Amino acid sequence: MSADVELDHVWIRFGPFVAVRDATLRIENGEFFSFLGPSGCGKTTILRTISGFLEPSQGTVRIGGQDMRGIGANRRPTALIFQNLALFPLMTVAENIAYGLRVRGVPRAEQRRKVDELLGLTALRDQGTKRIAELSGGQKQRVAIARALAVEPKVLLLDEPLSALDLKLRQHMRNELRAIQQRVGITFIYITHDQGEALTMSDRIAVMNAGMIEQVGDGQTVFDEPTTAFVASFVGENNPFQGKVVAAHDGRVTVDTPVGRLGGRNPRGLKLGDDAILFVRPDALRLGPGAGGDTLSAVVLNVAFEGTMSHVFLKGPTRKDIIITVGRGESQRLPEQGETASIHYGAAAGLALPAGRLASD
Amino acid sequence: MGQRRASPCPRAGSPVIESLVKGLLFAVPFVIVAVFWILAARERRAAADPSAKSFLERNGGVMAAFLIVAVGFWAIVMIVLPQLYMVDFSFHPKLPAKDYGGPEDHYTLASYRYFIYGSTEETDSYNIVHLRAFVLTIGASIGVTFFSFWFCYPLAYFMAQSAGPARLRMLMLLLILPFWVNEILRAFAMRIMLGTSGLINNLLVGLGVLAEPIDFLGLDIGMYTGLAYAYLLLMMFPLYNAIESLDRNQIEAARDLGAPWWHIHLNVVMPFAKPGIASGCTMVFMLSAGALAAPQILGGPNSLWFTPIVYDRFYQAFNWPQGSAYALILLLTCIVFVMAVMRVFKVNLGEITR
Ligand SMILES: Nc1ncnc2c1ncn2[C@@H]1O[C@H](COP(=O)(O)OP(=O)(O)O)[C@@H](O)[C@H]1O
Ligand SMILES: [Mg+2]
Numbered sequence: 197m198s199a200d201v202e203l204d205h206v207w208i209r210f211g212p213f214v215a216v217r218d219a220t221l222r223i224e225n226g227e228f229f230s231f232l233g234p235s236g237c238g239k240t241t242i243l244r245t246i247s248g249f250l251e252p253s254q255g256t257v258r259i260g261g262q263d264m265r266g267i268g269a270n271r272r273p274t275a276l277i278f279q280n281l282a283l284f285p286l287m288t289v290a291e292n293i294a295y296g297l298r299v300r301g302v303p304r305a306e307q308r309r310k311v312d313e314l315l316g317l318t319a320l321r322d323q324g325t326k327r328i329a330e331l332s333g334g335q336k337q338r339v340a341i342a343r344a345l346a347v348e349p350k351v352l353l354l355d356e357p358l359s360a361l362d363l364k365l366r367q368h369m370r371n372e373l374r375a376i377q378q379r380v381g382i383t384f385i386y387i388t389h390d391q392g393e394a395l396t397m398s399d400r401i402a403v404m405n406a407g408m409i410e411q412v413g414d415g416q417t418v419f420d421e422p423t424t425a426f427v428a429s430f431v432g433e434n435n436p437f438q439g440k441v442v443a444a445h446d447g448r449v450t451v452d453t454p455v456g457r458l459g460g461r462n463p464r465g466l467k468l469g470d471d472a473i474l475f476v477r478p479d480a481l482r483l484g485p486g487a488g489g490d491t492l493s494a495v496v497l498n499v500a501f502e503g504t505m506s507h508v509f510l511k512g513p514t515r516k517d518i519i520i521t522v523g524r525g526e527s528q529r530l531p532e533q534g535e536t537a538s539i540h541y542g543a544a545a546g547l548a549l550p551a552g553r554l555a556s557d
Numbered sequence: 558m559g560q561r562r563a564s565p566c567p568r569a570g571s572p573v574i575e576s577l578v579k580g581l582l583f584a585v586p587f588v589i590v591a592v593f594w595i596l597a598a599r600e601r602r603a604a605a606d607p608s609a610k611s612f613l614e615r616n617g618g619v620m621a622a623f624l625i626v627a628v629g630f631w632a633i634v635m636i637v638l639p640q641l642y643m644v645d646f647s648f649h650p651k652l653p654a655k656d657y658g659g660p661e662d663h664y665t666l667a668s669y670r671y672f673i674y675g676s677t678e679e680t681d682s683y684n685i686v687h688l689r690a691f692v693l694t695i696g697a698s699i700g701v702t703f704f705s706f707w708f709c710y711p712l713a714y715f716m717a718q719s720a721g722p723a724r725l726r727m728l729m730l731l732l733i734l735p736f737w738v739n740e741i742l743r744a745f746a747m748r749i750m751l752g753t754s755g756l757i758n759n760l761l762v763g764l765g766v767l768a769e770p771i772d773f774l775g776l777d778i779g780m781y782t783g784l785a786y787a788y789l790l791l792m793m794f795p796l797y798n799a800i801e802s803l804d805r806n807q808i809e810a811a812r813d814l815g816a817p818w819w820h821i822h823l824n825v826v827m828p829f830a831k832p833g834i835a836s837g838c839t840m841v842f843m844l845s846a847g848a849l850a851a852p853q854i855l856g857g858p859n860s861l862w863f864t865p866i867v868y869d870r871f872y873q874a875f876n877w878p879q880g881s882a883y884a885l886i887l888l889l890t891c892i893v894f895v896m897a898v899m900r901v902f903k904v905n906l907g908e909i910t911r
Binding site: 247248249268269270271274275276278279280282283284285286295296299300343344346347 | 804806807809810811812813814815816817820824825828829
């Protein structure tokens, strides 16, 4: 049976507060799908709605085509991994993993076999008799995954499971999670506020902001072809230049910004006079005057050498600095602090989007 | 007739030695405080760490002195010594006050013998009345504890895990406020409610639910209700505290893994709250078994709670040795029982103080 997860115009309200507004999307069977968004944007709320701890105020959640309304969390084909893992501290590792099986009345021998199999899958062999308190952070993580997989869910829901780990372990666990997903082949729905996690692991990503799903697409699409100002500024570093459209033709616009008239692509069909934000990625900006018209100049505030690359910070038109990333191999002369530098970018690097809220990081 | 089955216990020594012993007993607290003091002065938090400060240095001289004297005084003078006196008393015969320490005074098991056989001398027949009251008291206290637990657990769970802050505050107030009214007044109020012509019976008869009023008090229902109510908070708060510290996500995790609600309570919530459950049950059991007001005011005419019997030994029979012996028997039985139960449920004494 397929286990597509569908949200159909789902609204979730807490009293007058709207936590999720009009979410509609379809997650395919076997997909590694991420919800990416800043803290408080409603990611956990969506996950709890899919797992059955919350009912949508409006709209429908379907799993495998079946309407889930009225079906409690204990009867849905999903398993949730909590942000704080929520392992049972008084049980051993094996007892934790076996809990869901015990609830289902699975015979002991069968429980043991399954637990052994999962201990192997999650690289926890010989840890079965340990208490939870005796495990490291990464091991607890794996126990939580094994406990959830034991009940053979069709969909595994993960709520920022790596956020408590240190950086090294987090990066290691990313690969491990992805490998486990490919081995068990079930749908993973993953929540994170860390774009690196979302980009490296996911087949597709939904970017959320303030209860709204702003864009759904694979990592490359979301990164290269953001459709809203929020997505452009939240996924990856970006330089925004706000202004008004003064020319629009052939899929290109010119935006009049405080630092001059800048050109860019126009995928959203902006028209003359529209408020727009023109985005240029830091690695697409180059030092020195360009051949075409997309050149601006600004005062250099700081130059930060970071090994394989350097960051140049320039005084921007707004509070936010303009950032340029200069790769080590590029033969550009790094400017001095206080100098007024010219910068330019290639015609394809500018992207104009309708004005909207930016991610404030 | 009158022959002694048990051999007489050895007599206490001469009055001089007796007063010497009593004097020594009074010196004990000071000795203990001194010992505490020396221990405190020598104690290091970690022996391996030479820079660690001693108890005295850590707390400052005045504070340390206060702690040592307060704890020493409290533990020794308020608790241990009086109890030792009671133990000692229970092994003496009943005598006029002036004769204690005199030639008539000697160690004897008479009071204990009386509890079992109903006579200080004979062992032919059992003291049915007292033994029955004793067993009933223990049994009924167990019952009251069970009732109290099953009544409080759902409420404590609701308060700790489900109630919003406003409702929680209101429930807390509703629980605490009635206990501003003193115990005796509450017991009498309950008597008025439960009497044959009390509010509840009038209501039930008036509504036609009952043809005749039920004698709640005579059936001891009043007493059990009163007892359970009197120690409600002592069950409520340990349970509430224990359940409150359980991470809500654990309950949801169990639910997400498919557990029905009763399974979650039995296997996740209760094991976690075990120290609180043990603490609450122990207190309610101990206090019920030793309760005086509720049984006296709400007990039926033919109910015999054990504590009023103990009370009567002291004040009606003026038999302090017997009263002491009875009180000790009750205390020891309760302690042994509680220890045994905690053993069965694998709770250690340290845990329930958390
Ligand atoms: N039970 C609730 N009652 C009221 N507001 C809630 C509740 N749960 C979440 N919220 C609100 O909904 C918003 C989204 O929360 P959440 O889904 O936890 O965000 P995220 O997981 O993306 O950080 C937050 O503003 C939060 O305060
Ligand atoms: Mg969250």
